[in-house]
Amino acid sequence: MTQQELRTTGSPVQAAMFPDGPDSVLRNPDVSETQWHRELVRAAVYPWLFLTELAGILLLVLAGVLGDGVASVLALSAGILTVSGSVLAGWHRASRIESDHRHGPARPCRLDRVRGEFFLRSRDFSGLGTASVAARTLFAGVDELYRSPARDWIDPALCAEVHRVAWQALCCLDRTRGARGLAVELAADPDSAVGDLAVAARHAVTAIDDALDEVVGHIHGCLVLTRAWEAKLRHTDLTARAEHTLAGLPGPDQLRRLSEAAEALPQAVFAYITAARDVTDAGPFPWEQPTRSRPRRSRALRSRLGTPFARTPAGHPRTGDGLP
Incomplete structure (x- = not known):
């Protein structure tokens, strides 16, 4: 196989199937392109495939002789199917000539007849x-x-x-x-x-x-x-x-502009929401409610502390201060 063909097909080492299992093969570099093409053609026109193609051609000729009619249509269809099937089978056989060497005992592989003739x-x-x-x-x-x-x-x-x-x-x-x-x-x-x-x-x-x-x-x-x-x-x-x-990543200027644009959004939304609240008289939001818990606690604390330590007006001591 020529170097140009190897560039097209890839490595000269290929995986292949044999009767004893899968194996790797190394192509013979001295086998010419003409020899490989000859083997491909021989595989594609295997005798029974050739006979099948010939039968399909005869059916096509018969369809032409019969002219119009059901018999002509049937012969034409059968001929087309036979020829097409034979061509596809030949192409499939030729495409697998290097990768599939599993043949029956009565039909030994041509490429594997002599060790080293086509591959090792x-x-x-x-x-x-x-x-x-x-x-x-x-x-x-x-x-x-x-x-x-x-x-x-x-x-x-x-x-x-x-x-x-x-x-x-x-x-x-x-x-x-x-x-x-x-x-x-x-x-x-x-x-x-x-x-x-x-x-x-x-x-x-x-x-x-x-x-x-x-x-x-x-x-x-x-x-x-x-x-x-x-x-x-x-x-x-x-x-x-x-x-x-x-x-392609965003730069600092783009990130800064993005942050500034996002920073103004809550204030704008707040303006619209509060305006809608005022129009609909929906009342204040939770964060706008006054906090009342702290004043109540302060008054309660003063009431508890003010009784025992209450002071009388200046200059008038309270009863019980220890004076006679």
């Missing part, structure tokens, strides 16, 4: 021990790079090169299956000469695993850079949004 599955590397972790890391790394916002700032050819390097590393890892199994068999043989072959096989596999780890490390370095740029982009976006949001 993440589960293809599950039986390779610690190397399977590196394989999953490569899948995730390529997917993250293609989905990263930083990709818009990177040369598309560079992203395609990362895709190609990851694919080649996975192909090298896939070719170690036989060597890994052979190393296990040789290690179990007691013959000393065969034991030397086992050591050589293990060394060869280890060298490939080490090279694969280096590739994983370099691709991880690319991701570290893209993540750092993503953080910069997020910071720039947040800064711009914060400045725009703060610029």
